[in-house]
Amino acid sequence: GAVVSQHPSWVICKSGTSVKIECRSLDFQATTMFWYRQFPKQSLMLMATSNEGSKATYEQGVEKDKFLINHASLTLSTLTVTSAHPEDSSFYICSAELAGTYNEQFFGPGTRLTVL
């Protein structure tokens, strides 16, 4: 149980285009999902907290107009990188929070974004 998927697993796009990444909780409902960014050989950096039915909460320094987050249902959150540039190339990982006593986070497999 508690499986989280991401789609696509990798994407290559041209500079200036927008890319959408999906995060789904497959066997549970997630009121809250998180989006992380990971640079090579570095730790995960929390970008934003996504709450179903409300606006996402962005971490300091993360441009909300650049990284659009939509949490339209209890099993789906999307991250759209708008007008992508090479510096946006990174590994993006989402997690979904399983509501309960300990509110554990379960992580997706990640999406490798390469912007040419």
Next chain:
Amino acid sequence: AQSVAQPEDQVNVAEGNPLTVKCTYSVSGNPYLFWYVQYPNRGLQFLLKYITGDNLVKGSYGFEAEFNKSQTSFHLKKPSALVSDSALYFCAVRPFSGGYNKLIFGAGTRLAVHP
């Protein structure tokens, strides 16, 4: 500021030997503590967690970790390392205060197990 420290960038160990990956934390309240493993180009896989109770926690793949409140540490251990254990390991802490639900990650420690 709340933080998690993994003081070693890399740990090298011979196959069959015991391994330890260190983690210390500085957070308010009584935290939840986690260890995750990451293989190349993959997401994080959960290994184990400490919430409450026995300080020695057993997890997946033969790993265990000991919560030490006085030293604010949560070191990951395994009695006998396998080459397949080679990966990137992250310690994470969730402070248990005020409904805070974010995870604070350490920088990660790369474990290299040599045949």
